[in-house]
Amino acid sequence: MNAYMGHDGEPMDGACLVFANTAKEAKRLASPVIQDWMLCEYIDVRVQRIESPAWLLENAADQEKLARGEPHVVENPPTCNGCELWHDELIDGYCESCEEERTGGNDG
Numbered sequence: 429m430n431a432y433m434g435h436d437g438e439p440m441d442g443a444c445l446v447f448a449n450t451a452k453e454a455k456r457l458a459s460p461v462i463q464d465w466m467l468c469e470y471i472d473v474r475v476q477r478i479e480s481p482a483w484l485l486e487n488a489a490d491q492e493k494l495a496r497g498e499p500h501v502v503e504n505p506p507t508c509n510g511c512e513l514w515h516d517e518l519i520d521g522y523c524e525s526c527e528e529e530r531t532g533g534n535d536g
């Protein structure tokens with residue numbers, strides 16, 4: 429199963445996570461969600477394959493659906509405590525760049 433980010437061309441405005449086998453399938457699943465959020469057309473909906481989905485498969489996917497091999501959308505994947513966006517991986521609740529900022533300070 430692959431992971432995809434579905435959005436309307438501007439992922440910062442809102443992106444859902446899709447687990448599917450193909451980009452076509454991901455788009456079919458993401459479209460109703462993105463169209464509802466953004467009030468955009470089907471043609472505006474884009475899906476972008478996530479290169480390293482291992483963390484998301486483990487932490488964001490619906491494990492029952494995953495076990496059945498059932499493609500599905502996750503509207504609210506776990507988000508970073510810093511930038512409040514979701515990423516392909518969070519470290520202790522923070523994304524890579526926020527984690528760096530957090531631990532890069534003088535006072536741990």
Ligand SMILES: [Zn+2]
Pocket residue numbers: 508509510511512513522523524525526527
């Ligand atoms: Zn962050």
